[in-house]
Amino acid sequence: MEFLLDSLWQALRLIRGGDPDLLSAIATTLRVSISSTAIAALVSVPLALAIARGNFRGKGTVLRLLRTALALPTVVIGLLIYAFIARNAPLGGLHILFSRTAIVIGQVLLIIPLITALAHSVLEIKMATVYEEAILLGASPRAALWKVLLETRFGTVTALLAGFGRVISEVGISLMLGGNIRGLTRTITTAITLETSQGHFDQALALGIVLMGLVLALNLFIRTGGQHREAF
């Protein structure tokens, strides 16, 4: 218990003191996690809409593959991408290994199945009723799909939050593709790994508390934003 309280005190001290390493790790973490989630959302949400709306052959197989991909270990994704972007690999000329770009690519691939599967399960439930209702009221197919998305906005945002939670807390991709370079690719999770390996448990736990605080703040922010209303 004393250890936990010490860690909490240490975390507050680090934040109040404006520790440059901590601030850098927070900034890098937010930067790559938000980028990854945004890019993955651009792919996953339309994909989930298309799967929910579509009645194509092999739909069941696609869904099974998506659910299987949910279990992909981060180190496997890291390894696969590493094989493509290493110096002598096919995309080695891009020189993106051990960069934030590499982390983002890996994290996007990690959460596309997750966001797609979760968003699809929400969209599928309401697709038939909301889509037909909108069409009956004069909406174009595109406007009707937009209405479906609006009607499932809380579920869809939850899927995005789940994706964000997955990338902000992952360590395998960040470590393998980012290299844990101080001030450049060191994220909170890779910093925790480093501090733990050096025996600085209180420092590592303090970083963990900061990480949880970030997720909580984001949740509160999104909840407040969702309460905005218009007259017509």
Place this chain on the structure above:
Amino acid sequence: MRPSEQNSCSPAVGLARRPAAAADVAPEPAGNIGLFEQVAPSPAPPLYRIRNLTLARGSDFRLTIDELEIHTGEKLAIVGHNGSGKTTLLRILARLATPASAQVFEHPRDLRPGFLRQQPYLFHESVARNLAYPLRLRHLPRGAIAARVTAMLERLDLQALADRPAQQLSGGERKRLALGRVLIADPEILFLDEPDAHLDRHSSDVIARTLTDLPLTLVLTTHDLPFAHRIARRIVHLRDGRIIPGLPVNNLIAKVAGDVLKTQGGLEIHFGQADLHDQPQGGQDPRPAGEIDVAVTRIAIDPRNIVLSPEALDSSMRNQFRGRIASVRDHDGTVWLEVAVAGELLTAIISRASYERLAFNVNREVVVSFKAQAVETW
């Protein structure tokens, strides 16, 4: 029936001018409906013309429509039990479902439809925003949207609920909102799937009044025959996917004059006054009983509740009128007679045995009788 509307229900002359004998009665083809319309169709071609249309649903249900016509401006009710095919037929008429086969399926292509589903989906936003949705799709100016939304809220008695989330409405309020959302888009033909299902009295009255006042072609499905009477001028019965003989409806408009209703044609009808002065259930009508507008009311009399006799009857029936038979028509084992009474034309349905025994024929003077309780008012 109002004189101006008699064209669409003109006397059936083919059979009626012959002597009244059972052998002379031409049998109606099975599945024929819209008796008087078929005898003397209106000059304009029908909006819908269907012959031998089929659609299977699963392995144990098949909708088979031998013949059906719907004319411009007509209000048609499709009545039947659960699973009889009402919604399937309605969806085919609204072009939301495609028949498997049809010898003839003529339908309007250029009319803007409105469709109210049995369980409409209300969007997760306010009542006003739900109403505004079809107008927002058309990118109307905000001012125009606000004005039309306000008018529709008043029309459906939802003004007090404008800012309430639609998900918080009661069943009747939800149905009224859904109807308003369909009507605000100015449909040119309206399809309603059980608009009266699970409604409180007030909502049922508001919806019935709104639908009755609409100058539109309208097709609705319902379980409830009295509700169908209130809205429709023709009723089609569906059973196991097939049309069975339907009933015309004696729909009249009248003014309250003391303890009787005086129709536009001048008929003075006794009625069950308790019905007219019933308080809406659920306390949703804020007006006290004395302020409820009963100056003008609508009446429906089920043709099966009308008794015809050669002479006045010594009975407890308070409505007895002398009239002349205007038309006679055999219909699937029963005989339908139109009787001109004062300025109205009333339809009565009697058994073929009674028809033969009493030897009714066109122009014969008869007495039309019915109980005050047989008069549905609203």
